[in-house]
Amino acid sequence: MAKFNPNDFLECHTNDVLNVLKSMKSAFPWIPKLSRDDIWELLFYSILLHDIGKCAIGFQKAGAKGKIWGYRHEVLSAAFTQFLDYDAETKNLIALAILTHHRYLSELPVPTRVEEFVWDGYLEKVNELLKNADYIEEVFLPKVPYWEGYILGKRSGKFKLPSDWKNKLKGYDFDDLMNWYERNCKAHRDVLIFLKGLLNAADHLASAGEISLRSLPFIAETLELKIPREKWRPLQEKANNVRGNLLLRAPTGYGKTEAALLWADANAYRQKKGISNRIFYVLPYKASINAMHERLLSYFKSPELVGILHSSSNYYLYSSSLEYKRLSSLYQKIFTPFKVTTPFQIMKAFFGVGFFEMTLSELANSLLIFDEIHAYEPNVLGIILAMLEILNGYGSRTMIMSATLPSFIEELFAEVISPKELKVSNEEADRFTRHRVRIIEGNMEENLEELAEQFKANGLMPALIACNTVDRAMETYKRLKAKGYRVMLIHSRFTYGDREELERKLRSNLNGYDFVVATQVIEVSLDISFKTILTEPAPLDALIQRFGRVNRQGWKQGKIADVHILTRGSEKDEKVYKPYRIVRQSVKILEELNEDFLWESSIPELVSEAYSSVEKELVESVLDYKQTAFDLFDGLQPLKRSGSEQEFYKMFQGLEIIPSRFAGEVSKLIDAGKGIEVHRYLVPIPYWKLFAIQKELGNVFTYDKKHRMMIANLKYSHKLGLLNESEENEIF
Template sequence: MRVCYAKFLPHDFLECHTNDAINVLKSMRSAFKWFEEFFPRVWELSFYSVLLHDLGKCASGFQKNPQKWGYRHEILSTPFTAFLDLPENERNLVALSILTHHRTLDEIEEILPSKEHREEFNEKVGELLQNRDYIEEIFFERIPYWELYFFGRRKGVFKPPANWTDQIGNYDFDSLLSWYEKNTKKYWNELIFLRGILNASDHLASASELGIRLLSDIKTAVELRVSPERWRPIQRQAGETEGNLILRAPTGYGKTEAALLWANRNAFRTKKGVSSRIFYVLPYKASINAMHSRLLALFREPELVGVLHSSSGFYLYSSELEYKRLSSLYRKIYTPLKVTTPFQLMKPFFGVGFPEMGLTELTGSLLIFDEIHAYEPNILGIILAMLELLRERKVRALVMSATLPEFLEQLLRDVLKPNLLSTPPEEADRFTRHRVNVIEGSMDDIEELLTEIHADGPILVACNTVSRAMDVYSRLREDYKAMLLHSRFTYGDREEKERELLANLNDYDIVVATQVVEVSLDISFSTILTEPAPLDALIQRFGRVNRRGFGKPQDVYVLTHGSDGDKRIYPIEVVKESIRLLKELDGKPLLESTVPKLVTHAYEPLSSKLTDEVRTYYEQAIDLFKDLRPLKSNESERRFYEMFHGLEAVPGAYQDRALELIKQGMSIEVHRYFVPVPLWLYASEHEVFHRLSDSGPGKYVLVAELEYSSELGLQREPRSGGEIW
């Protein structure tokens, strides 16, 4: 008798892989009991989906060489569902989940055997039956024991007749497709869950994981960091609040601990721990990485705290973690707490990747949004639409901010119907850390302006654009020990600069930086001189001065004029109103209790327009998401990548090094040489970009033939001697 393998290199017997996948399924059933409220038969039907999903791999051609076989094993697995003693609708649900567990229905239906064209299918069924002895004597014989293990009793649902080999070849795929077209809306949830759970079970079993992870008690972890007698009132209140919540509190007040205590109160639990999936959502990679490191210190195991963004693999690699294994696991229903961008949560709603698995994981989850004010109206609209639809899936959300304008709070309240918590004014004012000074002028006068500022340590000079920061740094570097920090350095150079600042900040007179300094480094400057910006952005920048809040408020300095490039970044009306408000506070402390109202006033000139924009994007997203069809590819997937796909390029000076690393099989190291490239720069200078040859099958590395140095970063000038394509 031949054996049948489900996986190769390393080899894994079909019955062993099936057993592993059933173990994962059993772990999920124990953790996600509330799924039954959406779909009472979810676990029984999922069991039979997992049981039969890979039987088609017994075809002799697959066993000889799966890469060269040229057929889809799912097509051969699906007919076995005909032998399930279940109502027709349930059999079809199981069949569709198996048929689409690797490819979407529209991708695979082109090669499905119709009644008229079955020659290739019959040939592959013949290959399958060459291993009939294994199927009957090994696989079929184990099914009652798998049922006993999973259900606690033998159910006898799978009943292949004596002539089962004839019936496999006669399976009616046309009727299955017809049933799908007629019943998609009626069984939308069931199709989502069955494909999502099968994908999760299959993927984790293939990764040699036999179950999902749960968090231990969150409250206990927080207590180990901050003893309960030192909890602030708002932290205690958050831990007692059930349901959606908007939380306002000053920077440094302990919002993260408050969010975790809220999650502890609202989570689903089993005897083994917290089973709800928790997503901590932040807008910037740097702040995501910092939060991941912070939460990992709290929960200790990297399997419990994940990180997801476009370059999280390199972050894990740089952190000396098991980046290949963990990057894979974090994209599955495995890790209970993930720090991520909103774009990762949006993917299932746009049909990206395995959307059914994403929607399944989001069901019953807890979403924590920090710094939600930082998003553009289109992103806010999509987030609101996502939250609206997730309310129906037992999802709860916490939104927290120190600088949330009222127009945005109202939009959130309309969708979430939340509880509201805010720090009492007298308590907030204890965190007053800054005294505002408004200076007439611009960075054109930087040399003279610095003579008017008295500082006892390093000064932060904050610019709105990279080009402005480069110019200011170039003028100061001769007379001061200065460093330049912005977003257009390679990841390797930026990592080195940040490491240097963390270790030796006091050795520098001045650090010239763009907005990257608002979210990346946990360091404290003696003061700041900044270009004008919206008030919420300015407050984030002020947060780099007197970070711990000790002693009296420290001076911060705001210029009245920026540069022409600012209008590409910030709404000018909001910037002007922000400066007008700060002029009224000139020379006075910026009381923390006044920050929410000040931010609201700053946005008043555009609040109506921004509200309309957000609502328009919200309505468009709702319409788009409601058209999502389970198991099918979606036009919205293309739109997602058009809207949110960022660009990264290797400076021309490093392209030979990048190619060498790729040839050595060290592609992860190439990431050190990537520079984020804004789309406007790519559009305006597209003639200096080209693809690196030989960067691998199906992959490419973008090269920017622009001047680059580790001191200044990627510049706008074409590279000397660089080839223009």
């Protein structure tokens, strides 16, 4: 048996993995050019031998009883590569791929003659394997010529067991293999990446019950079923004719997503049954990723064709009533041709996180679409630039698009990917104009009640009140609530379950509220339209994203809505936006436009002007991060666990905590095997906020080892979210 519960014979599992290989060979014809000409043959023999160590009688007996054997079968499997008719270098490459197809080298008990105890353990396990030597000789070996013909188209006879194979198995020189790896890893880096990555991918897919990859149907033909070609906009038509990297700038609402899909269609590798490139649609926020996944499913119909990957995509699939266990597993593999994801999921591969060779193999010759590229901090932009420069060498093509991209960011990407450029003409852009600037002197505290009354008197409800901090949003909510208005508060410090419920209420009954008070989360989340907005000052590109929640379809009727911008925020805003002079410059620009239309054609130039005073330092910061990323990537070794993995999580991930009032319920869910439901009770907290709370309130965080969860001894309100008050204090 190769697997138990359910049982799967070794030759059956091997056959399934080889079927995946056959599918890969057809789908990814570019792999040999990126590694070596005979990579498919090397992968064939890696698959052929990857599980042969499971013939050990100890593995069979332990598995039949539902127990763990306690030894790594891949160690025994790797020793069989000495019987391949290749030169020593090629045999070592195959052996290393087999040896690490479950664990990295640092995690394996690689036998060494230097340590007698370790070597004796290996010999003991070889003897266990040899008790099933008749199976290897009489059942497994006779199938090899058939498999060679099926996959390679010929009976190569590269694998033969000599008469003394049993003794030779006991004498395999693992020390020599490891020494060869240390000397030659860098020279054979790409081959090792693809060999291990594709072996992992094929093995994982076969184990999941899938024996072939999926291909995407031709995109232009699919789009035409919903949008007839004669209704394509000029830039969409042009995008469908661009070969190579592309930078596209167009207003919100123009149809950039469809333009991106048509660009992907033009650059895809086409086969009879569809497109076999892997396509990654990259967005910065989970909410916009979830919305995009739903949108793409409306085009391509099958969740097997359009996947989703972010830190809580499992829960999204679960709450969407999709087959979450199966799909969330498949989306981690080279199965789904189109994935909507965050840049962090792609970055993992470059930081050596997880089965990074598998991700790098999938990224080869991929099509990458970066939407909302303006939303990233300099550290993320620097890493993205470094990744794209590396992926250029692997045949990948990239499309960058935004409605509000500063010119200096455009130039940074132009230096790396040398894209063709498509921009909407000024005349066409101005057709999407739908906002008029209204500057309000002072801050939220000074103006809120008076403006709320004006909005009510002028029929401008529901209105959006956008705040820069959660604390300011809570204060604003309470003041409006005290005046008797129907108000909703939404920010990042609600549990995921409450946030989901709040967004559902907004989508289904927006007119049931006079005001929605929100932080930056509103910039990218919901496809809803307010009548007006009152916002604290922020960088101009962020403000334009906020304005995008107002009068969203007004351009269709030529309708203009007022957007109200305060000239001052709160003292804490300088910690949110750095350097803060971007905000001051943005306010100054908008003051000059007071009472005037915000013409869409002027936005790119205005955004660039807002950043002009800090352009030099931001460019330097981005390039510093880019170089740091290159240095990290250069030190990445295939088959080894990277030291950069912890650095990755520290850089980009905060914590998800459980408010203490829900700790008992969460413990019950975990004990009942309903761990997926726990997501409803999690509140995301960045590390800086964690440290700030600890500094103010002391150690209010405790770790539950049994249930592996961080509990915050803080008050929580379903209407206000997580509060900066310890549970002992009285709630207001």
